Amino acid sequence: MTPIQYCYEKVKESKSNFTWTFYFISKNRRDALVSLYAFCREIDDIVDNTIDLEVATAKINWWKNEINRLFHETPQHPVTKSLLKFIGTYELNEAYFIEMLDGMEMDLKFNRYESFKQLQLYCYRVAGVVGILCVKILGFKNQGTLKFAHDLGIALQLTNIIRDVGEDARKNRIYIPLDELHQFNVSENDILRFQENKNVSNLLIYQIERAENFYKSAYEKIPKEDINSQIPGLLMGKIYETLLLEIKRDQPEQTLNRKVILPPFRKMLVIFKCFFKNKFYALSS
Template sequence: MTPIQYCYEKVKTSKSNFIWAFYFISQDRRDALISLYAFCREIDDIVDETLELEVATAKINWWKAEINRLFHETPQHPVTKSLLKFIHIYELNEAYFIEMLDGMEMDLKFNRYENFKQLQLYCYRVAGVVGILSVKILGFKNQATLKYAHDLGIALQLTNIIRDVGEDARKNRIYIPLDELKEFSVSEDEILKFKESNHLSNLMFHQIARAEVFYKNAYQKLPKEDINPQIPGLIMGKIYETLLLEIKRDKPEQTLNHKVFLPPFRKVLVILACFFKNKFYALSN
């Protein structure tokens, strides 16, 4: 199995929504994005599957050393071997890969966040940075597009947090800021025991409103000249934004006990609508 074949298998088995956006780009850019997301899956799996803190920390440190080897052109892992070609073509910075690993370390060190400032740093590291690297791979002319990527990445991660409140609670993780739990009169114990309430509903609507602001800001920051190459990212944004609206439409506190999914046909409709809308807008005027 070649390094790029390994990456495709890694992403395929993850059943990620990101796969839906890969059909609208050239083979070379697709291979680069697949390699990037395979890297994301590798380091995510450390947190998700490694129970011993010391072992997980050692794995993160190994990947930090591997990123150093990658940028010295001596990678050992199939994912980094696949990335080697693309870090030069698309000018992918080493610091961004280290930021992602720092985000994984935050998951090892913290299972609570005191306020949104702390949470936003986590969201930037695990998702905003991925958005920025994706923008570089897809291509852009205007530096403002990097700000779009930053905000869209955070919006996607906030949506994941909202969707996965119950799943995270089962792992003794609460990503909703603790000061906001206090503000809305929701205790940690209520979340950990999956108790739905009006207070929790209000708290979740607050989280949804914040994510909506990040989506809105992201789309507003994307310059028109970069819409066409960034359509894959816009598609991903619309899939997750539609998921967020589904959660909002139902009782959002139910995410404690029920994980919301979009069926494939809904995703196809969202993809087609987003593709044709943005293609038309990019070509107009």
């Protein structure tokens, strides 16, 4: 199995919404995005699948050394071997990969966040940075597109947090800022015991509205000349934004006890609507 084949298998196993955007880009850019996403999956798996903190920390440190080897053109892992051919072509900075690993370290060190300021740093590291690297791979002309990527990445991560609030609680993780739990008279035990009540509903609506504002900010920041190249990111954004609206419409506190998903036909409808809307806008005067 070649390094790029390994990456495609890794992405296929994840069953991610990410794969829905593959049909809208060239093979070389698709291979680069798949390699990047496979890297994300590798380091995510450390947090998700490694129980022993020392072992997980050692694995993160190994990947930091591997990134150093990657940027000295001596990678050892199939994912980094696949990434090697793209880091120069698309000017992928080493610091961004280290930021992602720092985000994974935050998951190892913290299972609570005191404030949104702390949580936003986490969201930037695990999602905003990924968005910026994707923009670089897809191509852009205007620096404002990097700001689009930053805000969209945070919006996507906030949506994940809202969708997975119950799943995370089962792992003794609460990503909603603790000062906001206090603001809405919600205790940690309300989350950890999956209590569906009005206070939890209000708390989650507040989180949803924040995510909506990040989506709005992202779409406002993308320059018209880069819409065509950034169609995959816009499609991903609309899929997750639609999921967020589904959660908002259907009693958000239920995410404590069930995971809301969009069926494939809904995703297809969102993709086609978003694709043609943005294509038309990009081509208009």
